[in-house]
Structures are given as structure tokens and as C-alpha cells.
Amino acid sequence: MRYLMILAALALATGASAQGVEQGAANAPQFTPAWPTQTRAPAMDSGVELQVQELATGLDTPWGVAVLPNGDYLVTERSGALRLVRGGVVSAPIAGVPQVLAQRQGGLLDVALAEDFAKSRVIYLTYAKPMSGGMSATAAARAVLSADGSSLSDLRDIFVQDPPSPNPMHFGSRVVATEGVVFVTTGEHFSNLERQFAQDAGKTYGKVVRVNPEGGAAAGNPFDSEVWTLGHRNVQGAAVRPLDGTLWTLEHGPAGGDELNKITKGANYGWPVVSYGVNYNGSAVGAGQARASGFAEPQYYWDPVIAPGGFAFYEGAMFGDWNGDILAASLNPGGLVRLKLEGERVVGEERFLSGEIRVRDVEVDRDGAILILDNSSGRLLRLTPQ
Numbered sequence: 001m002r003y004l005m006i007l008a009a010l011a012l013a014t015g016a017s018a019q020g021v022e023q024g025a026a027n028a029p030q031f032t033p034a035w036p037t038q039t040r041a042p043a044m045d046s047g048v049e050l051q052v053q054e055l056a057t058g059l060d061t062p063w064g065v066a067v068l069p070n071g072d073y074l075v076t077e078r079s080g081a082l083r084l085v086r087g088g089v090v091s092a093p094i095a096g097v098p099q100v101l102a103q104r105q106g107g108l109l110d111v112a113l114a115e116d117f118a119k120s121r122v123i124y125l126t127y128a129k130p131m132s133g134g135m136s137a138t139a140a141a142r143a144v145l146s147a148d149g150s151s152l153s154d155l156r157d158i159f160v161q162d163p164p165s166p167n168p169m170h171f172g173s174r175v176v177a178t179e180g181v182v183f184v185t186t187g188e189h190f191s192n193l194e195r196q197f198a199q200d201a202g203k204t205y206g207k208v209v210r211v212n213p214e215g216g217a218a219a220g221n222p223f224d225s226e227v228w229t230l231g232h233r234n235v236q237g238a239a240v241r242p243l244d245g246t247l248w249t250l251e252h253g254p255a256g257g258d259e260l261n262k263i264t265k266g267a268n269y270g271w272p273v274v275s276y277g278v279n280y281n282g283s284a285v286g287a288g289q290a291r292a293s294g295f296a297e298p299q300y301y302w303d304p305v306i307a308p309g310g311f312a313f314y315e316g317a318m319f320g321d322w323n324g325d326i327l328a329a330s331l332n333p334g335g336l337v338r339l340k341l342e343g344e345r346v347v348g349e350e351r352f353l354s355g356e357i358r359v360r361d362v363e364v365d366r367d368g369a370i371l372i373l374d375n376s377s378g379r380l381l382r383l384t385p386q
Helices: 002-014 194-199
Strands: 016-020 042-044 050-056 062-067 073-077 082-086 108-113 122-130 136-145 152-160 175-178 181-185 208-211 227-229 235-240 247-251 258-262 300-302 308-313 326-330 335-342 345-352 359-364 370-374 379-385
Touching: 050 073, 050 082, 062 359, 062 370, 062 379, 073 108, 108 175, 122 152, 122 175, 136 181, 152 181, 152 208, 175 235, 181 235, 235 326, 247 308, 326 370, 335 359
Parallel strands: 042 345, 062 108, 235 308, 308 359
Antiparallel strands: 016 042, 050 379, 062 073, 073 082, 108 122, 122 136, 136 152, 175 181, 181 208, 208 227, 235 247, 247 258, 258 300, 308 326, 326 335, 326 359, 335 345, 359 370, 370 379
16 A cells, blocks of 8 residues: 555656556467566656657668767668768778678667776677577677777677577677676567577577677686576666666567566576466467566566667756666657556656657667667657757
8 A cells, every 4th residue: 555655645746647558458468467567557648748869860770879989970770871960970991890790670770888888999789699500699709999980800709699599589689888898689580499598597599688898708707617597588678777787677578578677697587487468369378377486576567568779768958857767768668668667666657659669779879869760761769858
């Protein structure tokens, strides 16, 4: 009762409705949340109207964006090009990127800056690495960006998923550099056989891995390997919460069951044994249960899905009331999803541009504006309040 009273008070304070965001019928209505706002948290209305500015157009299936200290942007194209966006002009492909397998969901995927980029010019890329026999694997590489932004040098892999897969699906592939280590997310390549590898600590399918900036398992990993957590399906969002330095991820579920997870060393997030969704044909996933002993609960889940991409914790003055909130990309139905956190619990949800554009990645610009990659028409967009 006390928890519900707190929620009601928070709803009044934030302009939230007791009802969740309008989103249609659940795929798995038989599952109930572990706490009241684990899904369909009260709908919020901030009253913010977004102004949309095009920073770059003509991009080929953009996947990841990083903000450079000088105000330029790096953008990956899934087909294999890394571009520099400067003053609204999109560069020719930057030389020296790795060869990628640009098939189905594979290609050149995420980009992130090293913590000491201002001095080292080091960036990290994730990509679908072509392997022998038509196989591929999620890989992460580091490289040095030239001063003029036209080329990469000293390119080398710091992580390659093992074993390689014949199925160019579910690569995961967000990369985050923080506190002297690099986190890379992976997927389990979608097939009924390979999804089982998400539970195998000896394989880097369906994992969050933690490596040194130069490669190799980071000290303190729980399984004496690169693996940090297991039991994931396809993690395409990852960000560090500024409040406490914890890593959070966004993960694609099947039909229903997209998840927001707080990542805890050694934890098992359940896939494919438990899920808040069902298979695309309506059959049960694994044990046919949403949760079971020994598996970490998602901090939030969606049913129906939002098909999440990247996300960011908002920090800035431009949307000051949103500080600490999660801003998440949605591919389906599309748009930008805002989640308000109270401690570690989601207590409200708001959606923008829903059904209008497929958003693949979200970042916060240096001045607090929101950057999104429009996957549907190949644009880098800047969002500000009207």
C-alpha cells in the first residue's frame, strides 16, 4: 500500500497518468510483473514539444553515433562505412575500418570513444567480423583516429566472439569504455540451437563481456574469462548511469519481453530459460515462465515490444527536468522512449515521435541536445525543446 501511495504522489508531481502508455495488447498476458511498475509504468506528460533539426542526411542504415570533443560526430553505417559529420557535411568513408560482413543484421555497428580520447584519439568499433566458411562473429576493435578525421591507424581487435556463427543475426554489439575497462554486448545469433549458448559461460553468445582496452579478459571477471554476465538474447543498448557508475543494458525480447537490465557481476538474466515474452509463433520460451530462482529480474520490460536500440542517461541543462532519466531508441513502433527512475525502479514512461521514425541510437550532445539516428531514412537528428 505504501508503495502505491508513493507512486500516486510521484504521478501527481510528474504529470503522470495512472495508466501506462497506450501500446496495445500484450503478447504474453499470462505473465504478471514482479512489482507494480516493472512494466507499463504510469504514462508521463512532460509537456515538452520537440523541435527536430537535421544534422546529416543520406546515411546508409546508420547504427551508432559518438560525439567528439570538438563538436563533430562519428557515425557508423551498417554497410561498412564510418563517417565524420562536421557542420552538416558528411565525409567520405574514413579509411582503415575493418572488413565487415554486411549481411542481414551484420555490418559495421557501434562506435565509442576511449576515456582518454582527447589525448590518445583512440576509438572503439564493433562489427560483424567475417570468418572462414561463411561464418561471422561479433567483434570489437580499437583504432586511432587521425587528427583530420579522415583515417584510422593501428586497428586491432580486442574481442572476437567465440565460436563463430553461420547465422548473421543477433550480434548485440554496443561498446562502452569506462573506468579502465571496455564492455561489449553480444547476441546469441537467433537460431534455436545457438540461443542455448546464452546459458554457457564457456561461450560468448548472449553475454556482456568485459575486456581490457588492449584486449583480453579484465581482472576480476567472475568466470575466469571475458564473460561478465550471461543469459541475454540480443543486447543492443548499453550505458553507464552517471549517478553511481553502474552499467545498464537494453535487450531485444522475442514477441514481448524487451528488457532494461541493471548489470551485476556474474548475474544470469535468464534467456532462453525464462522470458516475459513468447516465441514469434506464440509458443512458450524455455520453461514457459517469466521468472525463476537464480535469474536476475529485468528492471523494466515491454510487452508489446519497443524493439530497442541504443540509449543514454540524460545529463544536461536543455531538458533539466529529465536529468537522470533514460532516453531509449525504439525501432518498432519507433521513436524515443523516456523512462523516469526512482532509485533503481522505473516509475514513469513517456514517448515521442512514436510510429514516425525508426530510431537506432541515442546520445546527448555537448550542450544537452538529444541526438538520434533515424534508421528509416538515414538521418542524424538533433532534438531540442520548442
